[in-house]
Amino acid sequence: MTHSSPRVIATDLDGTIVRSDGTISARTVDALARVERAGSMLVMVTGRPPRWMTDIAAAVDHHGVAICANGAVVYDLHTETVLKAYEIPSPVIAETIGRLRAIAPALRFAVEHTDGFMFEDSYTLGRMNAKALGGRPVSSEAILGLSGTKLLGFDPEADPDSLSEKAVEAVGDLVTVTHSSGRGLLEMSAHGVTKASALAALCTEHGLTSEDVTAFGDMPNDLPMLTWAGTSYAVANAHPLVLAAVTHKTSRNDDDGVAEVLERLFA
CATH class of the missing domain: 3.30.1240.10 (Hypothetical Protein, Haloacid Dehalogenase-like Hydrolase; Chain: A; domain 2)
Incomplete structure (x- = not known):
């Protein structure tokens, strides 16, 4: 792994790596596999509840960890079990x-x-x-x-x-x-639970900081994570607030914008 490859890739799902038709392309699946092969950590960070992760877990061959429900649930894609949950009383x-x-x-x-x-x-x-x-x-x-x-x-x-x-x-x-x-x-x-809070806690457990993270997203619920990460990308179809907040932009979700960046970072 070259020193220039990010140690953590954190990506939103819907509207970011999931296409408008609800699928994840073979190209994107391949690009995500490169991250893990390089020894970097892959984290899916989504608003989805854990029960909507089955097809995603299968698509990424049960690799990695998912942060679900906008940070409220940490979910192991390998075993499809909840590791941690932050509830509203x-x-x-x-x-x-x-x-x-x-x-x-x-x-x-x-x-x-x-x-x-x-x-x-x-x-x-x-x-x-x-x-x-x-x-x-x-x-x-x-x-x-x-x-x-x-x-x-x-x-x-x-x-x-x-x-x-x-x-x-x-x-x-x-x-x-x-x-x-x-x-x-x-x-x-x-209160205080966001995609960023859960991702920060996960990184801390692994001795990593925000500087080690490259994050991808498209909607306002991604803003805490994108502004926390050392490097952030918005897909071209992102919400205007997201496009204004990130350090980089890439192609639309339907054009495999995230895969495009990962192929470059993990060449």
């Missing part, structure tokens, strides 16, 4: 929902835990049916008594950026608020 969920209902009455809520999620009856994701995704409907009262790795708030009519700004103002002292879907879907984790 139920009183905090109840208080957060109460405050958000006051400022955005149209919001409907769901709570993720490590192996499933519960959602209010009225929580629909349009073409993505919450039940089909493995969710279990509960009453609006019952949801207030849950703890979990991620609290989701959805308003199909809302603009994601302005909804997120309003939410940060209302509940930013209780939870970490972000968004990544291009829809009015708030993603909330325990």
Whole structure:
């Protein structure tokens, strides 16, 4: 391994290495394999819950570690087991929902835990049916008594950026608020839990620092990780805030932008 190869590659999945059609190209799989062959650490850092990692684990041949749910869950792709989870306690969920209902009455809520999620009856994701995704409907009262790795708030009519700004103002002292879907879907984790906090903790365990990390992303939930990493790349299809924050840019996810960079770094 040449000294110029990064010791850690941290990449987001959807919109970054996963294409618009939901696949990861053979070229990208090959580029990710180069990272591990070179002795560097490969970390998938995603908003996805662990149960949505099965196809990814298979695509990367069960190599590496994944940080799921925007930093709330550390997941071993080799064994497909949860190594660590940072939960939002139920009183905090109840208080957060109460405050958000006051400022955005149209919001409907769901709570993720490590192996499933519960959602209010009225929580629909349009073409993505919450039940089909493995969710279990509960009453609006019952949801207030849950703890979990991620609290989701959805308003199909809302603009994601302005909804997120309003939410940060209302509940930013209780939870970490972000968004990544291009829809009015708030993603909330325990206060201070981000993709960066989990990645920093993982690096510390391995005696590595932010300077050892090259990170890739496309959406606002990637910003903590991208601004923490020593070197950061946005794919060309990234959110404007992400394009403005990174040190480098590469081609779109559909054009294997991450693979392009990895082939160069691990030539």
